[in-house]
Amino acid sequence: MSQPAKPLLLGAIADDFTGATDLANNLVRAGMRVVQTIGVPAEPLAADVDAVVVALKSRTNPPAEAVAQSLAALRWLQDAGARQIYFKYCSTFDSRFASEPRGNIGPVTDALMDALGCDFSIATPAFPDNQRTVFKGYLFVGDVLLSESGMKDHPLTPMTDANLVRVLQAQTRRRVGLIDHTVVARGADAVRARMAELRAQGFGLAVVDAVSNDDLLRLGPALADLPLVTAGSGVAIALPANFGLSPSPQAAALPAASGLAAVVSGSCSQATQQQVRAFIDTGRPALALDALAVASDPASAVQRALDWAAPRLADGPVLIYSTAAPEQVRAVQDRLGVQAAGELMEGALAAAARGLVQAGVRRLVVAGGETSGACVQALGIAQMQIGAQIDPGVPWCHARLGAALAAGQGDGLHIALKSGNFGAPDFFTKAFEALA
Known part of the structure; x- marks a missing residue:
């Protein structure tokens, strides 16, 4: 499989194709040059880029298939030298297979963390620009809870519980904690301290509150040293700055x-x-x-x-x-x-x-x-x-x-x-x- 000419700054794995584009869009807005690939790349990249987003069609696959596809993408991104891995899921936190109602987000996260030797990561589908916010661990769509939004009637992945700590805990073998808005409001140092506290208490994952882009921008620097970030696309606006990049029209040409x-x-x-x-x-x-x-x-x-x-x-x-x-x-x-x-x-x-x-x-x-x-x-x-x-x-x-x-x-x-x-x-x- 062909690899890029220079090491990637960021390698992302997305569980569907529009979600991949959504993530790539936010990275480009923040100054990264991005190529989205359909599946694991098998040919040279079309452009010199800072990040590659590997788009999978795994959101509604059986969990074992979703895990296998995600690990294959991870191996390619590791070989490409990616300094950080980003697992991207929907801003409504949905994923499901007909015979597995719990979803794929937890199993894929567990597999990626195991492969990376990662003992802690975060989860936040918050995307305030599209009215997806997280408060006290509950996901809101606009002014209503996820479970009261149109997602409750989704034909493939209906979401009837807005408590993300509870939803994620049902899918993962790791303990899931919460980094709430009072911590995020105090900035990156406070978030780092809370992550260290949760680690020491035996937690492996933490849902993070965010109700505005300012929250995401405060969160971003605290994530710089994590081998794996799991999120919707919102927090992507804050990650290019960790690599010394800033918004540029050339990134979107x-x-x-x-x-x-x-x-x-x-x-x-x-x-x-x-x-x-x-x-x-x-x-x-x-x-x-x-x-x-x-x-x-x-x-x-x-x-x-x-x-x-x-x-x-x-x-x-x-x-x-x-x-x-x-x-x-x-x-x-x-x-x-x-x-x-x-x-x-x-x-x-x-x-x-x-x-x-x-x-x-x-x-x-x-x-x-x-x-x-x-x-x-x-x-x-x-x-x-x-x-x-x-x-x-x-x-x-x-x-x-x-x-x-x-x-x-x-x-x-x-x-x-x-x-x-x-x-x-x-x-x-x-x-x-x-x-x-």
């Missing part, structure tokens, strides 16, 4: 954009439902994929969608979506099964994305973590250079396309992978305006 534009949306989150409605309300063309029609004949359903899109692409972005309200999702799941329904629609949307790119789309927005993973794999993307932010947690990226997809229309694709929960209601239209 991408090639110029051109070509047709499209959106593929599979997320059923409340935020993405609003974005789909907002796109439709502007009068732009949008087509909903019918899950039962896809189940009956996937290839024909996708081809009908592509035939619908073909004459409309020249007039601006089009939207192909399976986004639906919770009751509609449950009805489909009752007919097809939860896992089968998800995989079916991911596959259809990925095939649609590939067909759109073959038709000349070179600016593509994908909404939904699982959908993004399926689309990136269908497009054969191995690496993405991370560019400027569209909305908190979502940047434009640039990827090279192989000859089979380039079709003489340029070998570069600008792509934005949006977590289902992220973005303002006008995100889909705003994204293309930002790239113009």
Whole structure:
């Protein structure tokens, strides 16, 4: 496996593709040059970078698979000389497999700590820019507890407990403590002292409160000596400074954009439902994929969608979506099964994305973590250079396309992978305006 020409400052392992992009976005904003790879890299990096984020599709895998994939990524990052490892999970702290309701965050964290010989780390999904805050160990989404937010109805990873100490303790064999807001408010020295105290008491992990970016910036210096940081993407804004870096426009520079534009949306989150409605309300063309029609004949359903899109692409972005309200999702799941329904629609949307790119789309927005993973794999993307932010947690990226997809229309694709929960209601239209 190819290694970078110089040692990495930071090596990150993300449990889904949009989460990886979210993390990379915050690192770029803070001055790091970042490449996101799709799985463990097998070819030379596309750019000279400070950090590599290895994107895995492990959030809803069986725990043993998630651990194996994460350890493979760790070995590559260690061989690349990474000075610190970052395990990135969702800002709603969710991960789950159908037969394992406890989740993957704890098992992966345990495995990484064992491999690194690490006796202590922290956990904080806080991302205040996207209204994810942690107070007294409880995770809030906006003004409500996680367990009262739309995440309670998530079709794959429903979250019904907002107490992160309790949630993480159920997943790990290490004792989980808390570094609360009163400690964080006193700064890095106080956080270091609290970590030392928890270590001495036999704790191996600590959930950390953060209700603002100032909290994350105070926390950052205290994490400089940890071999492993586990978190959402929020704390990433504070880590580049530990390596002597500061914000720079050059870190986000991408090639110029051109070509047709499209959106593929599979997320059923409340935020993405609003974005789909907002796109439709502007009068732009949008087509909903019918899950039962896809189940009956996937290839024909996708081809009908592509035939619908073909004459409309020249007039601006089009939207192909399976986004639906919770009751509609449950009805489909009752007919097809939860896992089968998800995989079916991911596959259809990925095939649609590939067909759109073959038709000349070179600016593509994908909404939904699982959908993004399926689309990136269908497009054969191995690496993405991370560019400027569209909305908190979502940047434009640039990827090279192989000859089979380039079709003489340029070998570069600008792509934005949006977590289902992220973005303002006008995100889909705003994204293309930002790239113009």
